[in-house]
Amino acid sequence: MEKKLYTITVFSENTPGLLNQITIVFTRRQLNIETLSVSPSSIEGIHKFTISVYCDADMIEKVIKQIDKRIDVIKAYYNVDEELVYQEIALYKVSTEDLLDSKLESIIRKYNARILEVDRVYTIIEMTGHTEETQQLFEELNKFNVLQFVRSGRISITKSPIEQLNDYLDKREIRRKEIEGK
Amino acid sequence: MKEVTGSEALLLSIINEGVDTIFGYPGGTIIPVYNSLYDYKNQLNHILMRHEQGATHAAQGYARVSGKVGVCFVTSGPGVTNTITGIGDAMIDSTPMVVVTGQVGTSALGTDAFQEIDVIGITSPITKWSYQIRRAEDIAWAVARAFYIARSGRPGPVVLDFTKNAQLETVNFEPKKCNFIRSYQPIPDINNDKIKLAAEAINNAKKPFALVGQGVTLGNAEKELKQFLEKADIPAAFTLLGESAMETDYPLNRGMLGMHGNVAPNMKTNECDVLIAIGMRFDDRVTGNTATYARQAKIIHFDIDPSEISKNVKADISVLGNVKDTLPLVTNLLNKNSHREWIASFDEYDKKEYEKVISKELETKTGDLKMGEVVRAISDAVDSSAVLVTDVGQNQMMAARYFKFRQNRSMITSGGLGTMGFGIPAAVGAKLAVPSRTVCLFCGDGGFQMTMQELGTIMQGEIGVKIILLDNEWLGMVRQLQELFCEKRYSATKMKNPDFCEIAKAYGIKSCRVTTREELAQGVKEMFADDKAYVLVANVEKSGLVLPMTPAGTDVTNILLE
Numbered sequence: 001m002e003k004k005l006y007t008i009t010v011f012s013e014n015t016p017g018l019l020n021q022i023t024i025v026f027t028r029r030q031l032n033i034e035t036l037s038v039s040p041s042s043i044e045g046i047h048k049f050t051i052s053v054y055c056d057a058d059m060i061e062k063v064i065k066q067i068d069k070r071i072d073v074i075k076a077y078y079n080v081d082e083e084l085v086y087q088e089i090a091l092y093k094v095s096t097e098d099l100l101d102s103k104l105e106s107i108i109r110k111y112n113a114r115i116l117e118v119d120r121v122y123t124i125i126e127m128t129g130h131t132e133e134t135q136q137l138f139e140e141l142n143k144f145n146v147l148q149f150v151r152s153g154r155i156s157i158t159k160s161p162i163e164q165l166n167d168y169l170d171k172r173e174i175r176r177k178e179i180e181g182k
Numbered sequence: 183m184k185e186v187t188g189s190e191a192l193l194l195s196i197i198n199e200g201v202d203t204i205f206g207y208p209g210g211t212i213i214p215v216y217n218s219l220y221d222y223k224n225q226l227n228h229i230l231m232r233h234e235q236g237a238t239h240a241a242q243g244y245a246r247v248s249g250k251v252g253v254c255f256v257t258s259g260p261g262v263t264n265t266i267t268g269i270g271d272a273m274i275d276s277t278p279m280v281v282v283t284g285q286v287g288t289s290a291l292g293t294d295a296f297q298e299i300d301v302i303g304i305t306s307p308i309t310k311w312s313y314q315i316r317r318a319e320d321i322a323w324a325v326a327r328a329f330y331i332a333r334s335g336r337p338g339p340v341v342l343d344f345t346k347n348a349q350l351e352t353v354n355f356e357p358k359k360c361n362f363i364r365s366y367q368p369i370p371d372i373n374n375d376k377i378k379l380a381a382e383a384i385n386n387a388k389k390p391f392a393l394v395g396q397g398v399t400l401g402n403a404e405k406e407l408k409q410f411l412e413k414a415d416i417p418a419a420f421t422l423l424g425e426s427a428m429e430t431d432y433p434l435n436r437g438m439l440g441m442h443g444n445v446a447p448n449m450k451t452n453e454c455d456v457l458i459a460i461g462m463r464f465d466d467r468v469t470g471n472t473a474t475y476a477r478q479a480k481i482i483h484f485d486i487d488p489s490e491i492s493k494n495v496k497a498d499i500s501v502l503g504n505v506k507d508t509l510p511l512v513t514n515l516l517n518k519n520s521h522r523e524w525i526a527s528f529d530e531y532d533k534k535e536y537e538k539v540i541s542k543e544l545e546t547k548t549g550d551l552k553m554g555e556v557v558r559a560i561s562d563a564v565d566s567s568a569v570l571v572t573d574v575g576q577n578q579m580m581a582a583r584y585f586k587f588r589q590n591r592s593m594i595t596s597g598g599l600g601t602m603g604f605g606i607p608a609a610v611g612a613k614l615a616v617p618s619r620t621v622c623l624f625c626g627d628g629g630f631q632m633t634m635q636e637l638g639t640i641m642q643g644e645i646g647v648k649i650i651l652l653d654n655e656w657l658g659m660v661r662q663l664q665e666l667f668c669e670k671r672y673s674a675t676k677m678k679n680p681d682f683c684e685i686a687k688a689y690g691i692k693s694c695r696v697t698t699r700e701e702l703a704q705g706v707k708e709m710f711a712d713d714k715a716y717v718l719v720a721n722v723e724k725s726g727l728v729l730p731m732t733p734a735g736t737d738v739t740n741i742l743l744e
């Protein structure tokens with residue numbers, strides 16, 4: 001079956017040890033996590049994990065269900081790139097002397113990158129974009145020697161008009177009232 | 183509200199959950215709990231096991247027979263690591279269990295303190311939930327949550343790692359109840375479209391066939407199952423853990439599935455037109471090669487756990503929910519039907535199996551005792567009404583094949599993990615759960631020696647389990663594989679055994695060794711003469727084979743009969 005990149009979004013209670021529980025699912029299935037990003041979500045007390053992984057359609061279904069099964073996971077979803085707006089951020093450290101070379105400046109302009117900090121010795125450049133874009137910039141800059149390079153995990157937002165998590169939480173709240181009302 | 187120590191709060195919380203029996207083993211970091219236990223002796227019966235693995239298997243046996251949550255107390259470090267086998271076993275076999283582990287004080291966590299081990303890290307992959315209690319205020323909440331998680335939905339083990347400071351602190355205690363967790367939906371919503379689709383497929387089926395798993399037992403859906411089967415006249419077969427959900431002689435019960443199951447149900451898997459899986463998970467020991475498994479059939483999968491759907495075998499129709507709820511909804515939509523001809527077509531395979539395998543196992547009147555005939559002799563002596571506990575190996579398969587059942591929740595075996603040593607402690611737990619019933623354990627000479635220290639528990643607690651040791655002086659099941667697939671190169675499977683009767687005697691347990699059919703009859707009589715513990719050692723044929731057999735990974739229809 002054809003493999004492609006899936007982006008998994010996991011919403012969880014803010015419980016220690018949860019990252020471990022999630023990564024175990026990938027390890028057991030012999031899947032490499034391509035990128036991972038974790039942060040509090042917009043809802044207080046709920047954490048959000050964004051994970052990207054290469055696998056086939058059957059596998060992603062199984063992985064999602066196994067993640068969802070963990071008690072403290074509120075909900076796990078997956079999407080393909082077409083359903084998402086997604087970004088990664090990359091930082092590059094180059095020597096300032098190189099920057100004075102006019103060619104480097106034109107590269108920065110071309111990629112719409114930003115200069116974050118200039119020191120007599122080094123300069124830090126930032127670029128946001130898809131992996132291929134930040135990688136291309138790396139390759140161009142590297143012709144002048146990149147001293148350090150780092151790229152974040154992907155973060156993403158769904159294009160869908162439906163906010164699945166909110167709907168799910170509303171449903172659970174109704175259920176809570178039913179049970180506790182009894 | 184009452185001011186108590188954390189240890190006392192733990193005991194009050196579990197009493198509040200209806201617990202009256204605990205299996206455990208004390209040690210340094212759980213001493214405060216045991217100290218409090220001294221005051222609750224009348225409400226909580228603590229069974230001192232001889233090894234923490236035994237405590238977990240006893241809790242499993244207890245839980246499986248009674249449907250209640252099994253409870254264990256153990257100390258930190260080695261106490262916890264000794265429980266891992268039982269926790270893993272409970273996880274894969276969906277057994278509700280709460281294991282309370284002592285832990286070093288919060289301030290010493292992460293320092294490699296004496297008997298400190300990363301309990302949450304080690305147990306979280308093999309538990310439904312594991313949680314470290316670091317403050318006495320959290321006890322009521324954590325215990326309520328632990329029991330709710332362990333017993334709801336698809337049951338499973340929960341670990342509560344109880345730091346010593348939380349045991350010693352005082353707290354204003356009031357028990358809590360838990361029946362809702364936002365992030366956890368134990369029973370998925372029922373989808374009526376799927377109910378209709380399932381009913382329609384079954385109504386259109388000419389050759390429907392139902393596979394009964396432990397989900398039926400866990401959902402207490404034995405009655406609902408029968409109504410379902412009877413209305414549309416559907417033949418059924420059971421998985422190892424699904425055994426005893428239907429009585430053995432129930433007319434629509436056509437036998438056991440899987441590697442050492444009956445011929446007809448395995449063959450019919452690849453002949454039916456609609457395969458109805460009910461609370462089972464298409465384990466590889468049931469399916470063999472999934473690439474050729476039931477390819478001709480439409481597959482309907484009833485399960486409570488969404489992650490089981492299409493995990494091993496792709497379902498055409500999935501019916502999520504507790505089978506106790508979903509089966510009747512489908513039954514309502516079923517046409518009354520009759521599939522006499524289809525059902526009769528099983529007979530031919532039954533006949534063949536009887537001739538080639540069963541008759542030899544049960545009716546040979548000369549030579550060494552056969553494992554199957556020993557099992558059947560015991561089963562007949564208890565009139566098919568006992569609880570069966572098994573260890574793992576040939577003894578397990580023979581017991582599953584030849585023991586007969588009349589009552590549900592009567593088959594206690596380690597299915598998913600296949601844990602040797604499960605038997606003796608699980609039988610202890612089972613007997614304590616249903617003291618009025620006869621509990622028969624079958625084990626091999628290998629498995630017996632893995633947990634035979636629990637004879638001490640049996641002695642001390644005067645626990646009347648009937649142990650039948652099928653002694654072939656080999657690790658029989660492995661020997662069988664070596665005979666069939668390794669050119670009889672018997673590598674590390676021959677056993678020089680102690681005198682098992684002397685061992686039983688050392689523990690004050692009556693025993694006998696039987697070699698002939700007359701001795702067997704006599705021994706069985708003596709064993710059931712009273713309700714005390716007994717060890718019956720049967721010298722069975724040394725090179726017995728469990729047949730039929732479908733070699734691992736091959737087609738479900740690739741059945742060896744000799």
Ligand SMILES: Cc1ncc(C[n+]2csc(CCOP(=O)(O)OP(=O)(O)O)c2C)c(N)n1
Pocket residue numbers: 573574575576577578600601602603625626627628629630652654656657658659660
């Ligand atoms: C803890 C554990 N170790 C090893 C095995 C592998 N194993 C499966 S069956 C078996 C042989 C069991 O021998 P015995 O207990 O004498 O029973 P028999 O098969 O002869 O009835 C072994 C070693 C296992 N299932 N569990």
